[in-house]
Amino acid sequence: MDAGIAFLFCFIIVITAIVMGTVKEVTKRAIALKEKQIEAQKAVSAPALASDVAARLDKMEQRLRVLERIATDGGTDTGAALAREIDALRAQQEEAHGVPLNLKEKVQ
Template structure:
């Protein structure tokens, strides 16, 4: 009977030891992930600020172009003059797409 109790105690002790080892490894893994997220968050802020600045610049350019178009349409003039002014706008350099500037 005592050998059965001893075997059971040894088995329970082994299970507890394996569980302790796995818990320690999991704790280290969580600490690593947390540190990685902290570093990524720091880098993400810089990239977000750069993207926001790009968006603000693009917004200003688009607003300026819209004002020019509004002025062209609201001014009195013949349709040929309006067409020439619109063609002149098409010749201006276009802003780069947002997705390409973020890369």
């Protein structure tokens, strides 16, 4: 009886070691797969985000140039020219659906 119990105990230990090793390998592979998926997602979304940021930056630079010109323009009939330039900026903004020029409106 003592030999049978010792054999059973050894058998249980060996089976447990095999199961634990298998679980460890499966977990390691699952983690590696998840890391690859995250890296692939970052690689795909980074250029799209960069191009979106670059486009917005270009629009803001254009607006800033117009506003600088308006502020430093000393020519005649600046009121009418100012109104035309502001209307042009608003028209561009409505087409692009970006940051509104009318800051009283809430952005949704």
